[in-house]
Structure formats: structure tokens, C-alpha cells
Amino acid sequence: MATPPLRWRCRRHTFDLSARPLVMGIVNVTPDSFSDGGKFFDPTAAVDHALKLVADGTDILDVGGESTRPGAASVPLDEELRRVVPVVTELAKRTAVPISVDTMKAEVARRCLDAGAHVINDVTGLRGDPDMVRVAVESGAGVIVMHMKGNPQTMQLDPNYADVVGEVGAFFDERIAALTQFGIPRDSICLDPGIGFGKKLDHTLTQLANLGAYSRFGLPVCLGVSRKGFLGQITGRERPERMPASLAVACFAVAQGAVHVLRVHDVAPTRDAVKMWEAIQPHRLH
Numbered sequence: 218m219a220t221p222p223l224r225w226r227c228r229r230h231t232f233d234l235s236a237r238p239l240v241m242g243i244v245n246v247t248p249d250s251f252s253d254g255g256k257f258f259d260p261t262a263a264v265d266h267a268l269k270l271v272a273d274g275t276d277i278l279d280v281g282g283e284s285t286r287p288g289a290a291s292v293p294l295d296e297e298l299r300r301v302v303p304v305v306t307e308l309a310k311r312t313a314v315p316i317s318v319d320t321m322k323a324e325v326a327r328r329c330l331d332a333g334a335h336v337i338n339d340v341t342g343l344r345g346d347p348d349m350v351r352v353a354v355e356s357g358a359g360v361i362v363m364h365m366k367g368n369p370q371t372m373q374l375d376p377n378y379a380d381v382v383g384e385v386g387a388f389f390d391e392r393i394a395a396l397t398q399f400g401i402p403r404d405s406i407c408l409d410p411g412i413g414f415g416k417k418l419d420h421t422l423t424q425l426a427n428l429g430a431y432s433r434f435g436l437p438v439c440l441g442v443s444r445k446g447f448l449g450q451i452t453g454r455e456r457p458e459r460m461p462a463s464l465a466v467a468c469f470a471v472a473q474g475a476v477h478v479l480r481v482h483d484v485a486p487t488r489d490a491v492k493m494w495e496a497i498q499p500h501r502l503h
């Protein structure tokens with residue numbers, strides 16, 4: 218059966234997701250990742266890292282200034298703006314690669330879109346800030362609608378589901394209906410099962426084994442597994458040693474044919490894996 222074309226509209230850029238999955242490279246702009254050690258945040262290191270990801274073949278840069286790790290403290294608006302806006306501004310001048318902004322704050326999204334960003338990656342699924350939907354509508358930005366049970370402070374306390382895939386699918390149904398009603402074009406929406414966001418190991422493995430369940434929406438699906446805790450639970454490895462497991466899971470997801478955007482730290486190996494999948498895929502017999 219021929220698969221229909223799949224496109225993702227993000228302002229002046231439209232991604233073609235029929236041919237191969239996109240690689241989204243993670244650019245963390247937090248003091249623990251890049252800092253001059255003083256009062257003033259130095260965007261140079263973050264920009265240099267992002268440009269390295271561009272050289273490695275990233276299709277999108279996901280710039281974030283607020284750690285969303287379980288239990289992480291929230292970052293005040295002025296501090297988040299001070300971290301990400303200079304980085305997005307500089308990147309928009311120095312690369313044509315589309316930029317995504319990982320934020321829960323409408324004002325951060327708006328300022329980054331003004332600086333040239335294309336995508337809002339909001340881990341609350343645009344439920345966190347009441348102004349976020351308006352920012353998305355007015356800008357025409359692509360939006361990543363991620364599932365999270367609870368909030369970053371509470372999500373890993375004791376998440377429970379009767380049917381995790383069914384509940385996340387119902388969440389997508391509700392969000393797509395609400396967002397399109399408010400004027401966000403359907404073809405600008407990308408869905409994300411939110412790996413590790415209010416899920417125990419069993420929930421994560423169930424989602425990863427059944428990603429095809431989210432294909433019924435006919436929308437792109439983004440997956441973020443890179444270096445996450447569940448990989449450590451299975452392999453016993455700490456974060457710096459989780460690249461091979463991250464890559465393996467990304468490949469298993471892509472091979473299911475149900476993932477279109479891979480959010481990763483390690484762009485170069487992921488890009489190689491995608492190239493290999495792209496070479497093999499057309500040789501499938503009917």
C-alpha cells in the first residue's frame with residue numbers, strides 16, 4: 218500500500234516527512250551546559266555546539282533554556298529569555314537550518330519566533346501557558362504537542378495508566394480538536410508520546426513497542442529517547458554511555474515506520490542510521 222505524502226508546515230518552511238525521518242539536534246542553553254562562570258551568560262558555546270550539529274547534518278535545532286528533567290526547578294521568564302533569545306538570534310543569522318524552541322512560556326516562544334525560529338516545542342502540549350496557542354496561531358509556527366502526565370515537578374512521583382497507549386491517543390485526539398478549533402492549522406501539528414514524562418519503565422516500553430498506534434492521526438510523530446533514564450534502567454549505564462542504546466531505540470522506532478522526527482543529542486550517528494534506513498527502505502518487496 219502506498220503511503221500518502223506527509224508534510225509538516227512550520228511558517229516559511231515545509232518539511233517533507235515522506236522520504237525519511239528528520240533529525241532534531243538538542244541544544245541545551247542551561248548554565249550547567251554552557252556558562253562563562255559569571256553573571257553574564259555567554260551564548261558563544263551554545264552557538265558553537267549548534268553549528269557543530271549543523272555540520273553533523275541536523276535537520277532542525279531544538280534550543281531550550283529550561284531543564285525539564287524530572288524534579289528540575291523552573292526558570293524565571295527573564296532568565297530563560299536571557300539564555301535563549303541571543304542564541305536563536307545568532308543561529309538564525311548563521312544557519313538556514315530551521316530552529317525549534319523548547320519552552321513552556323508563550324513570551325519566550327514569541328521572542329524566539331521574532332528572532333527567526335520556526336517551531337514551538339512545548340512539553341505541556343500547549344496547555345501550560347494560556348497565551349501559547351495565540352502565539353502559535355499568529356506566527357504560523359509548527360507545534361510539537363507532547364504528552365506529559367502531571368508537570369515536570371510531579372510527573373515521576375507515581376504515574377499510573379490502565380492503558381498508556383489508549384490514554385495518550387485520547388490526549389492527542391483532544392489536543393488536535395482544541396488546537397485546530399483555536400486556528401492552528403492541522404498540518405502544522407506534530408505529535409510526541411513524551412517518553413519519560415510521567416511514565417514508568419513499563420509504560421515507556423509499551424509505547425515504544427506500539428508507536429504505530431499513533432499513525433491513525435495522519436500527523437508527524439516526534440520521539441525523544443536520547444540518553445533518557447529508561448535506557449539506564451535496562452542497560453545499567455550512566456548518561457554519558459547511553460548513545461548506543463539511544464541509537465538502537467531510535468532505529469527500532471524508525472523501522473516501525475511510525476516516527477518522523479528524532480530528537481537527539483548525538484546527531485552524527487543518528488544521521489548515519491537514518492541514511493542506512495533510507496538506502497534499505499526502497500528495496501522492500503511487496
Ligand code: 8Y4
Nearest residue numbers: 285319361363409411412441443444445
Ligand atoms: C540527558 C539530558 C538525558 C536530558 C535526558 C534528558 C523531550 C522534549 C525533552 C521529548 C520533545 C530530556 C524538551 C528531557 N524531552 N521535547 N524535551 N520530546 N518534543 N532529558 O521527548 O531530554 S527534555
